[in-house]
Amino acid sequence: MSPFRALAVLFGILSLFFVQGADDARARDIMAAPFDSANIDISAIAERVETTTNETDVETAPDASGAVSHIRLSARSQGPIYRWMVFSIRNSSPIPLDYVVVAQHRSFVGSGVIWPEFGTRILVDAQASPGLPPTPESLNTADGFSFRIPPSQTITYALEVTGAWPENLMLWQGDAFDTQRQQVSFFHGLLLGIAILVAIYISSLFNIRRKLMFPFAALFAWTGVSFLAIEFGYLPILLDVTTAISFKIRGFVETAMAFSLFGCLYTFVELRKRMPVAGYPVLLLLIAGVGLIGFGYTDPIIAAGIARMSILAGSFFGLLFVLMLSRRGVIRAQVAMSAWVLIFVWALVAALAATGILTNDLIGPGLAAGIVLVNLMLAFTVTQYA
Secondary structure (H helix, E strand, O other): OOHHHHHHHHHHHHHHHHHHHHHHHHOOOEEEEOOOOOEEEOOOOOEEEEEOOOEEEEEOOOOOOOOOOEEEEEOOOOOOOEEEEEEEEEEOOOOOEEEEEEEEOOOOOOOOOOOOOOOOOOEEEEEEEOOOOOEEEOOOOEEEEEEEEOOOOEEEEEEEEOOOOOOOEEEEEHHHHHHHHHHHHHHHHHHHHHHHHHHHHHHHHHHOOOOOHHHHHHHHHHHHHHHHHHHOOHHHHHHOOOHHHHHHHHHHHHHHHHHHHHHHHHHHOOHHHHOHHHHHHHHHHHHHHHHHHHHHHHOHHHHHHHHHHHHHHHHHHHHHHHHHHHHOOOHHHHHHHHHHHHHHHHHHHHHHHHOOOOOOOOHHHHHHHHHHHHHHHHHHHHHHHO
16 A cells, blocks of 8 residues: 555544534533422523524434424524524423523622623524424513423424623523522512612601701612612613613612712711811812713713722721720710721622622622612611711
8 A cells, every 4th residue: 555545544533533523512412301499500501502604404303203403593693703592392291391591690699890892682582393382481681581391302402692601501490490580579679679678768857957967868769679689680660771771870870879989978077177187188089089970971981980999998998997996085986986897898899799809699699688788877877977
C-alpha cells in the first residue's frame, strides 16, 4: 500500500470517529416522567440550538416505533442570533401529566452593582411535536409555558430564547407549581401590605410636627414600597408600561432611595449642627441627589449603579456618624442607632446579593422582608422624634 493511500485510509477512519462523536454529542437525553421532586432544573439537559437564520429544523425524540421526525422552528425574536432550548419528555405512566416550564427573570439578586442588568423577557415562544403547542402562563417575574403529556407518549418541546441563555430553566409538576405560586403570592401580598401601611403611618407624622426629617423618612418608606412592587412584578403591570419604561422606573426608585437615605442622615441627627465637618459634604451630596433622581429616569443603568454604591456608602458612614454622636451623648443619635444598624446590614446584604456573592434561594425573599423590617424600625424611630 502506498503512503498516500495509507494516509487516506487513516483520515477516513478518523473522520468516521469524529462524525460518530458528533452524533453522540448531539444526542438528546429523554427525560422520564413522572419524577419524584416538585421541580427539576433542565438547563443542562436541554439541547441548545443557535443559528443565524430565523428558521431551522430540529429532530424530535424517537417514538415508540423508533421513527424520528423534525420540528420546523420559526423565530419570533429579533436577530441576528436566534436561540432555542429543546428537550424531550416520555410519559411512562397510564395517565396524562401536567407540567410547567419556567424561566425566572433576573431580579435584584445577581444584577450587579456598578453596571446593573435589569430583568427582561427570556422565553418568547414554545412549540411541540407531536401534539399541541404549550400554553403561555401569565407570570409577573418569569416566563412560563404549561403543557400536558398524554400517557405513553414522547414529546419534544422547543423554547425560543431571546437574549442570553437562561441561568435556570425549571420544569415544575403542575400541582406543585400552582401551590408554590399561591404561597409566593400570599407572601408578596403580606409584605407589600405591611410596607404600605408603614409608609402611610410615617407620612402622617408630618401633620404632628412640621420637621424636615418626616418627609425624608416618608420618601424612604415609599421607595421601599416601590422597590418591593418592582421586585414582585406588580408595578410594571399596574402602570401598564413597556420594559424600557419599567427600567426607567427602577432607576428612578433606586436613586430616590439613595437621596432619601442621605436626607434621613442629614436631618435625623442634625448633622450640620452636631458635626459640621460631615454635615456640609452630606448636604452637597443631598443637593446632587436631586439631579441624580432625574438622571435615573434618563439613564437608569448608570444612575442605578451610582445609587447602589451610594446607599452602601451612605449607610456605612451614616452608622459611623451616628455611633460617634451617640458616644458624645446626643439623644437623637442614640434614638436612631437601631435604625441605622438595620439599614447598614440590609445595604451590605443587598450589595453582596447584587454582586452574586450571596446566591441562596432565600436571599431574594430575605431582602424583601428586610426592607419591611427597616421601614418598621424607621417608623419607631420617627415616632420618638414626633
